[in-house]
Structures are given as structure tokens and as C-alpha cells.
Amino acid sequence: MNKNLLNLNKTSKKYQYYAVFGLLFSLLLSSCSAKEVKDVSYKSISISAENTELLRNESLKINLLLDNKATSNTKDITCISSDPTIASIINYKIYGLNTGTVKIACTTSDLVSNVLDIKIIDKTVTIDDPTTETPTEPTDPTNPTDPVTPTDPTDPVIPTEPTTPGNLLVVSYIDVGQGDSILIQTPNGKTILLDAGPSTYQGRVSDYLDQEGISKIDVLIASHPHADHIGGMSYIINNYEIGSIYMPKAVSTTKTYETLLETIKSNGLTINTAKAGITINIDKSIEIKIIAPTSSSYSDLNQYSAVIKITYNKVSYLFMGDAGWTSEDEILSSGVNIKADVLKVGHHGSATSSTQEFLDEVLPTYAVICVGEDNTYGHPTEQTLDRLDFTGADVYRTDQDGTVVISTNGQTITIE
Structure with missing residues (x-):
């Protein structure tokens, strides 16, 4: 790097x-x-x-x-x-x-x-002891008793247990243009879909699910009721088995939102409220906590965004939805631990999200921005990119990198 x-x-x-x-x-x-x-x-x-x-x-x-x-x-x-x-x-x-x-x-x-x-x-x-130096002997590559250590400065520490597909937490930030859709596959094989992108990209989301061999979404989460996050959700509910669904208590008068509510009802699903303090228990090997919204009323729908932290052993992910400064300040005031190795940047890299104070607490090593190519909003803004750069995070963007897959065995992180 x-x-x-x-x-x-x-x-x-x-x-x-x-x-x-x-x-x-x-x-x-x-x-x-x-x-x-x-x-x-x-x-x-x-x-x-x-x-x-x-x-x-x-x-x-x-x-x-x-x-x-x-x-x-x-x-x-x-x-x-x-x-x-x-x-x-x-x-x-x-x-x-x-x-x-x-x-x-x-x-x-x-x-x-x-x-x-x-x-x-x-x-x-x-x-290191400043007064003494202990000479080290070079490792003999032919000696099987000598441990092999990584030499690449970007390599994490070697895990204590072998990595197998069965113990990976895999997070796919699906490229859905100017919107969010994130597939989370837990170590025990459970699936979480966080948002489903705009309706124009519902086919891409379903294609990705099919490619991964997924027929059931154990937990479906709508971060907040904006069309670029829930536009494709009705299609997902109608075409896949859904275990449970979480949404914040935010009300929208858009046709997209009304259609989603009708689809949820017609499929016999009950909405669980996404709010701070909720823990989602679907896999004992990981911890899934909703840390925002912390309030019950906002003038801006973005501030209702369900902010979620997932921790697997030593590695943590933080998903911000479209949360902005108001939500970030409330999260900081709550005192919850938001340190995370991987950050899904709030509101597509908008200037009204990702304050330096907030980023200094998260201290992400990697940051992912879900954003559309040549979008009319100017996302991500230079201010946000500068703040991420100052924080020291490696930035990945769906408009430049396509779908970004970040997996971990709880010790190391792999990016595809």
C-alpha cells in the first residue's frame, strides 16, 4: 500500500x-x-x-x-x-x-x-530493549520446524486455526449504482441482506444472490425508507424466503415505501423495529448490534438509518446506511464502541456524513463507498475523501471497483 x-x-x-x-x-x-x-x-x-x-x-x-x-x-x-x-x-x-x-x-x-x-x-x-540486541538467525526454508511468517507489510497476522469456507464471514457490497445493497454471509451459513438498492438494479441483486446459491434471506434489513435502499426490496420479498425483517420507525409517503409495506403484509411478515440496543441473534460466532437510530423522531429520513456493527472475533464491520452528522453525534454521545476495521461510509460519501471526530473513533483500515458512477449528487465529495485519507483508510468504491467483497475468518481480512 x-x-x-x-x-x-x-x-x-x-x-x-x-x-x-x-x-x-x-x-x-x-x-x-x-x-x-x-x-x-x-x-x-x-x-x-x-x-x-x-x-x-x-x-x-x-x-x-x-x-x-x-x-x-x-x-x-x-x-x-x-x-x-x-x-x-x-x-x-x-x-x-x-x-x-x-x-x-x-x-x-x-x-x-x-x-x-x-x-x-x-x-x-x-x-524493544534499547540497551541489548538479541541476534536472530535466518529462517531455513527447508526446515519444516521453522515457522513461516508473512513478509508483505500489508499482511495481517497468521490465524491460529486454518481458514475454511465454513468459518468465514463474507460481506459483499453489491454494485447497485447510486444506492446500497449489502449481502452478509455468516460463518454458520446464515444470510443477511442490508438494503436492496433501487428498483432498476433489483435484477443485479437477485442475480448475485442466485450466483451465491442463496434461496433464503434469514434477516432482511431496510436501513431507512429511501428508494435507493428499498426500491428492490419488494422483489426480494416476493422471490426469496424471508426469515425476519427489520426497519426503523420512519414513515414515508412515497409509492415505493407503500408498496414495500403492502408486500411485507401480503407475505405474512412482521416488521421488527431497528433501533439502538437491538441485538440480532442468528449466529453464535458473531455479534450483530444495531447502534442507531438512538432517537425516535428526526426531520431528515437519513438520520433514521439503522447503523449496524458486526464483530467476528477480532474483526469488526460498521454499516452506516445514510446516517449523517446528527446520527453520528448521537452515537458518539452514547459511548458505544464504534471501532471497526471496515466501514461502510455513510450516505454514499456525502459531505454531511463522516465527520473527522466520528472517523477518529472508528479508525477504519478499509472504507467502502457505495456510489453510482457519474452521479448527479457529486458523491463522494472531496471533503469526505480527504477525511478518510487523513484517517488512513484504504478506500474502495463501487463506481470504480464494482462489487467489493471483504471476508474474514475473525483474524485476517481478504478483499476481492
Whole structure:
């Protein structure tokens, strides 16, 4: 992932300039007790999901060596200088999946702010001993007793159990143009369909379900009553077996919404209210929580959106529907944990969704925007894309990437 690599090219003058600051702060930090992690200066930092947990937003001042590039893998993040006599403290913001994947983003331009902090966000770490170095022997690829570790910096940690189709959580963000339709297949084989796109794309949704061999939707969820989310839902109800259906208590006077209500009734289904605090129990291996809407009345139908968080072991997904700033503020005020590895961006990337404050709490590694090509709304907006970029998320768009499939075994994430 090239955008996560740091460009540390510097002139010799800048090296000398930062070397002075590095030396001063190294002396300052070295006077602190080694037991106070946040005050100790080290040359490298190791990140692992199994190690001692740091408090959220713990700041660490780390003395790193500069180089023309920064290298990282799932275990180590180190900057090595071509001139080992040059040292400086540089500013990183480190983002990591709780599965072990690490992303690095420099938060200043040309490192102009002299001395800054390394911030570990919601991550567990161990610190290398600065006084001793233990040599490591190279792994013998011919020796079956030697473990094989990933070398790709984007690889998550190796799962403790083998991955099989039966224990995967598979989330398909179906390309339905300017709309949402997301198929979720749980590890035990249950199915959830979150929205069904506009009516003009109902054939694409049904084709995808047929392709996956699905004849029953165990849980059908309408995030909110806008046509680009529920337009194809009546067709789904009439052509597939439906276990249960969830909808927020939002009222619309559109023909699309009225038709959906009639279809639900004629098929003998009862609507379950989608609201904060509801848990959907269809698979014991995963947790499905509805965390919004938190209120019962809004002037904007988008704020009624059912916001859903699904957690499978160490990996979490957050689905925002068309929720905007109002809903995001209420979610933040509720204190619910919204940290998620994968974010379905709210309202197709509209400028009125995905505030920086909200994204800083979610800290997604991947973000998916369901959006139509050349749409007349200007989605996704540059403001939203900039905020996602600042957060450090890799962005996938259905208008550019088509249907996006993100699966996990609870430890690692795979994107198709």
C-alpha cells in the first residue's frame, strides 16, 4: 500500500537540523524511568496483538533513525539511517487492525515541526530493549520446524486455526449504482441482506444472490425508507424466503415505501423495529448490534438509518446506511464502541456524513463507498475523501471497483 509509506527523503541540511533536536530530546527522554513507557526513548517498536495492552491514545516518544524510506511488517516498524550517526525524533500516527496489520502515516509536511509524538491508537505493543540486541538467525526454508511468517507489510497476522469456507464471514457490497445493497454471509451459513438498492438494479441483486446459491434471506434489513435502499426490496420479498425483517420507525409517503409495506403484509411478515440496543441473534460466532437510530423522531429520513456493527472475533464491520452528522453525534454521545476495521461510509460519501471526530473513533483500515458512477449528487465529495485519507483508510468504491467483497475468518481480512 504505497500511500501508507513515508517519504523521508531529506537534504543533508535537514538531517543536521533534526539531528540537533533528536539529540536534545534523546537526552531529555533518557532521564526518564524505563518503567514509564510513554517517556522512554527507543530505536524501534514492535506491534503484536498478543502483547501487553496500552491505554487508548497513549503517547510514546520514540527516538528513531532516519532513512530514505520506512519499512514495516506485522511485527516491526523501524527506520534505519544510511548514516547511523544521524538521529531524530519524527512524527508518526500509527494505525493498526487488532489483527496485527499496521499502517503508518506521517502527519506533518516535510517534518517541519521538529519533535512530535508517536501515537499508538487502540493497539497493543512491546518495546524493544534499547540497551541489548538479541541476534536472530535466518529462517531455513527447508526446515519444516521453522515457522513461516508473512513478509508483505500489508499482511495481517497468521490465524491460529486454518481458514475454511465454513468459518468465514463474507460481506459483499453489491454494485447497485447510486444506492446500497449489502449481502452478509455468516460463518454458520446464515444470510443477511442490508438494503436492496433501487428498483432498476433489483435484477443485479437477485442475480448475485442466485450466483451465491442463496434461496433464503434469514434477516432482511431496510436501513431507512429511501428508494435507493428499498426500491428492490419488494422483489426480494416476493422471490426469496424471508426469515425476519427489520426497519426503523420512519414513515414515508412515497409509492415505493407503500408498496414495500403492502408486500411485507401480503407475505405474512412482521416488521421488527431497528433501533439502538437491538441485538440480532442468528449466529453464535458473531455479534450483530444495531447502534442507531438512538432517537425516535428526526426531520431528515437519513438520520433514521439503522447503523449496524458486526464483530467476528477480532474483526469488526460498521454499516452506516445514510446516517449523517446528527446520527453520528448521537452515537458518539452514547459511548458505544464504534471501532471497526471496515466501514461502510455513510450516505454514499456525502459531505454531511463522516465527520473527522466520528472517523477518529472508528479508525477504519478499509472504507467502502457505495456510489453510482457519474452521479448527479457529486458523491463522494472531496471533503469526505480527504477525511478518510487523513484517517488512513484504504478506500474502495463501487463506481470504480464494482462489487467489493471483504471476508474474514475473525483474524485476517481478504478483499476481492
